[in-house]
Amino acid sequence: MPSLPSAPSQPPLLGRSQAELMHWVEQQGQPAYRGRQLHQWLYQKGARSLEEITVFPKQWRAELATLNLGRSELYHRAASPDGTVKFLLKLQDGQIIETVGIPTEKRLTVCVSSQVGCPMACDFCATGKGGFSRNLATHEIVDQVLTVQEDFQQRVSHIVFMGMGEPLLNLEAVLAAIGCFNQDLGIGQRSMTISTVGIPGQIRRLAAQQLQITLAVSLHASNQALRERLIPSARHYPIAALLEECRDYVGQTGRRVTFEYIVLSELNDGPEHAAELGQLLRGFQSHINLIPYNPIQEVEFKRPNRQRLQAFMQALKEQHLAVSVRQTRGLDRDAACGQLRASVLPQ
Ligand code: SAH
Numbered sequence: 001m002p003s004l005p006s007a008p009s010q011p012p013l014l015g016r017s018q019a020e021l022m023h024w025v026e027q028q029g030q031p032a033y034r035g036r037q038l039h040q041w042l043y044q045k046g047a048r049s050l051e052e053i054t055v056f057p058k059q060w061r062a063e064l065a066t067l068n069l070g071r072s073e074l075y076h077r078a079a080s081p082d083g084t085v086k087f088l089l090k091l092q093d094g095q096i097i098e099t100v101g102i103p104t105e106k107r108l109t110v111c112v113s114s115q116v117g118c119p120m121a122c123d124f125c126a127t128g129k130g131g132f133s134r135n136l137a138t139h140e141i142v143d144q145v146l147t148v149q150e151d152f153q154q155r156v157s158h159i160v161f162m163g164m165g166e167p168l169l170n171l172e173a174v175l176a177a178i179g180c181f182n183q184d185l186g187i188g189q190r191s192m193t194i195s196t197v198g199i200p201g202q203i204r205r206l207a208a209q210q211l212q213i214t215l216a217v218s219l220h221a222s223n224q225a226l227r228e229r230l231i232p233s234a235r236h237y238p239i240a241a242l243l244e245e246c247r248d249y250v251g252q253t254g255r256r257v258t259f260e261y262i263v264l265s266e267l268n269d270g271p272e273h274a275a276e277l278g279q280l281l282r283g284f285q286s287h288i289n290l291i292p293y294n295p296i297q298e299v300e301f302k303r304p305n306r307q308r309l310q311a312f313m314q315a316l317k318e319q320h321l322a323v324s325v326r327q328t329r330g331l332d333r334d335a336a337c338g339q340l341r342a343s344v345l346p347q
Contacts, residue, residue, distance in 0.1 A: 012070025070139035084330035115165025222276035278319025
């Protein structure tokens with residue numbers, strides 16, 4: 001499929017605040033209140049072009065009919081029997097990304113991507129196997145949430161940066177998107193989570209923002225050797241240094257950190273690993289979220305059975321660690337954690 005021309009140098013309107021939109025309409029020779037209308041149509045009514053905004057004067061709409069507001073194109077949609085919906089979105093340069101809508105009784109969570117692909121190449125993750133193309137722009141992150149909101153016809157309540165990509169390698173756009181979710185879509189900071197494998201210095205930068213979001217760190221191993229085996233970038237970032245940044249994060253923000261731990265049967269889920277984790281995290285204001293491994297094609301890791309998972313959880317509790325298990329969603333549509341590779345399943 002041929003690529004479309006690359007995005008224009010002026011950033012699209014999506015992602016801009018109400019004040020910025022008011023400024024923009026004034027530059028176009030329109031009264032400032034039209035900026036408020038534009039804001040409402042962009043973020044609440046899901047306008048995809050200026051032409052659709054029927055409260056605007058006809059002539060102005062016609063003049064700007066081709067203006068790019070910044071919405072991506074829905075390329076494919078796959079619904080899982082558990083209600084999870086995976087969306088493949090086509091960006092303006094033709095690249096494809098994935099986003100996942102996860103409904104529960106009281107929530108609608110969106111799992112957003114922050115990059116096209118991912119450069120981290122973690123051994124257990126499908127996104128990493130596909131390589132890395134580029135960072136997403138703010139509007140491309142915001143669009144994902146609007147897409148899910150429109151499809152479900154329900155307000156998005158929670159956002160997790162757990163889709164494709166490493167959000168701390170695209171911190172500026174991710175922070176701008178968080179600002180937009182908070183200010184323009186009314187989603188509370190406490191309902192947003194950034195998940196990172198850890199990039200030296202970046203957790204400190206995030207801490208300096210003093211946000212009330214949750215930081216989730218993909219630890220996945222109880223010792224350095226095992227972590228390096230699973231996560232190539234761990235070689236340049238020892239667990240001790242990672243945990244020190246996390247401690248500073250807790251100190252600066254007053255928020256506890258979540259440690260994500262992918263459970264790979266018979267590899268990192270033994271009693272010795274529980275003991276090591278107990279040592280590492282003793283006295284740390286944290287919480288361990290166990291993620292049973294979701295199978296991907298390229299590797300031979302094993303998903304733990306219920307008994308093994310329970311035993312590991314129990315061993316962690318005996319180490320006085322706070323622990324929970326992430327419920328698997330979207331597995332049968334390759335929409336679960338680590339399975340996002342921007343591909344369409346055969347139907
Ligand atoms: N780059 C970020 C976001 C990745 S996705 C990070 O590394 O945290 C969110 C979570 O899914 C991460 O903890 C990631 O390690 C985990 N994950 C990746 N592949 C997985 C798989 N096959 N099964 C279960 N979890 C996986």
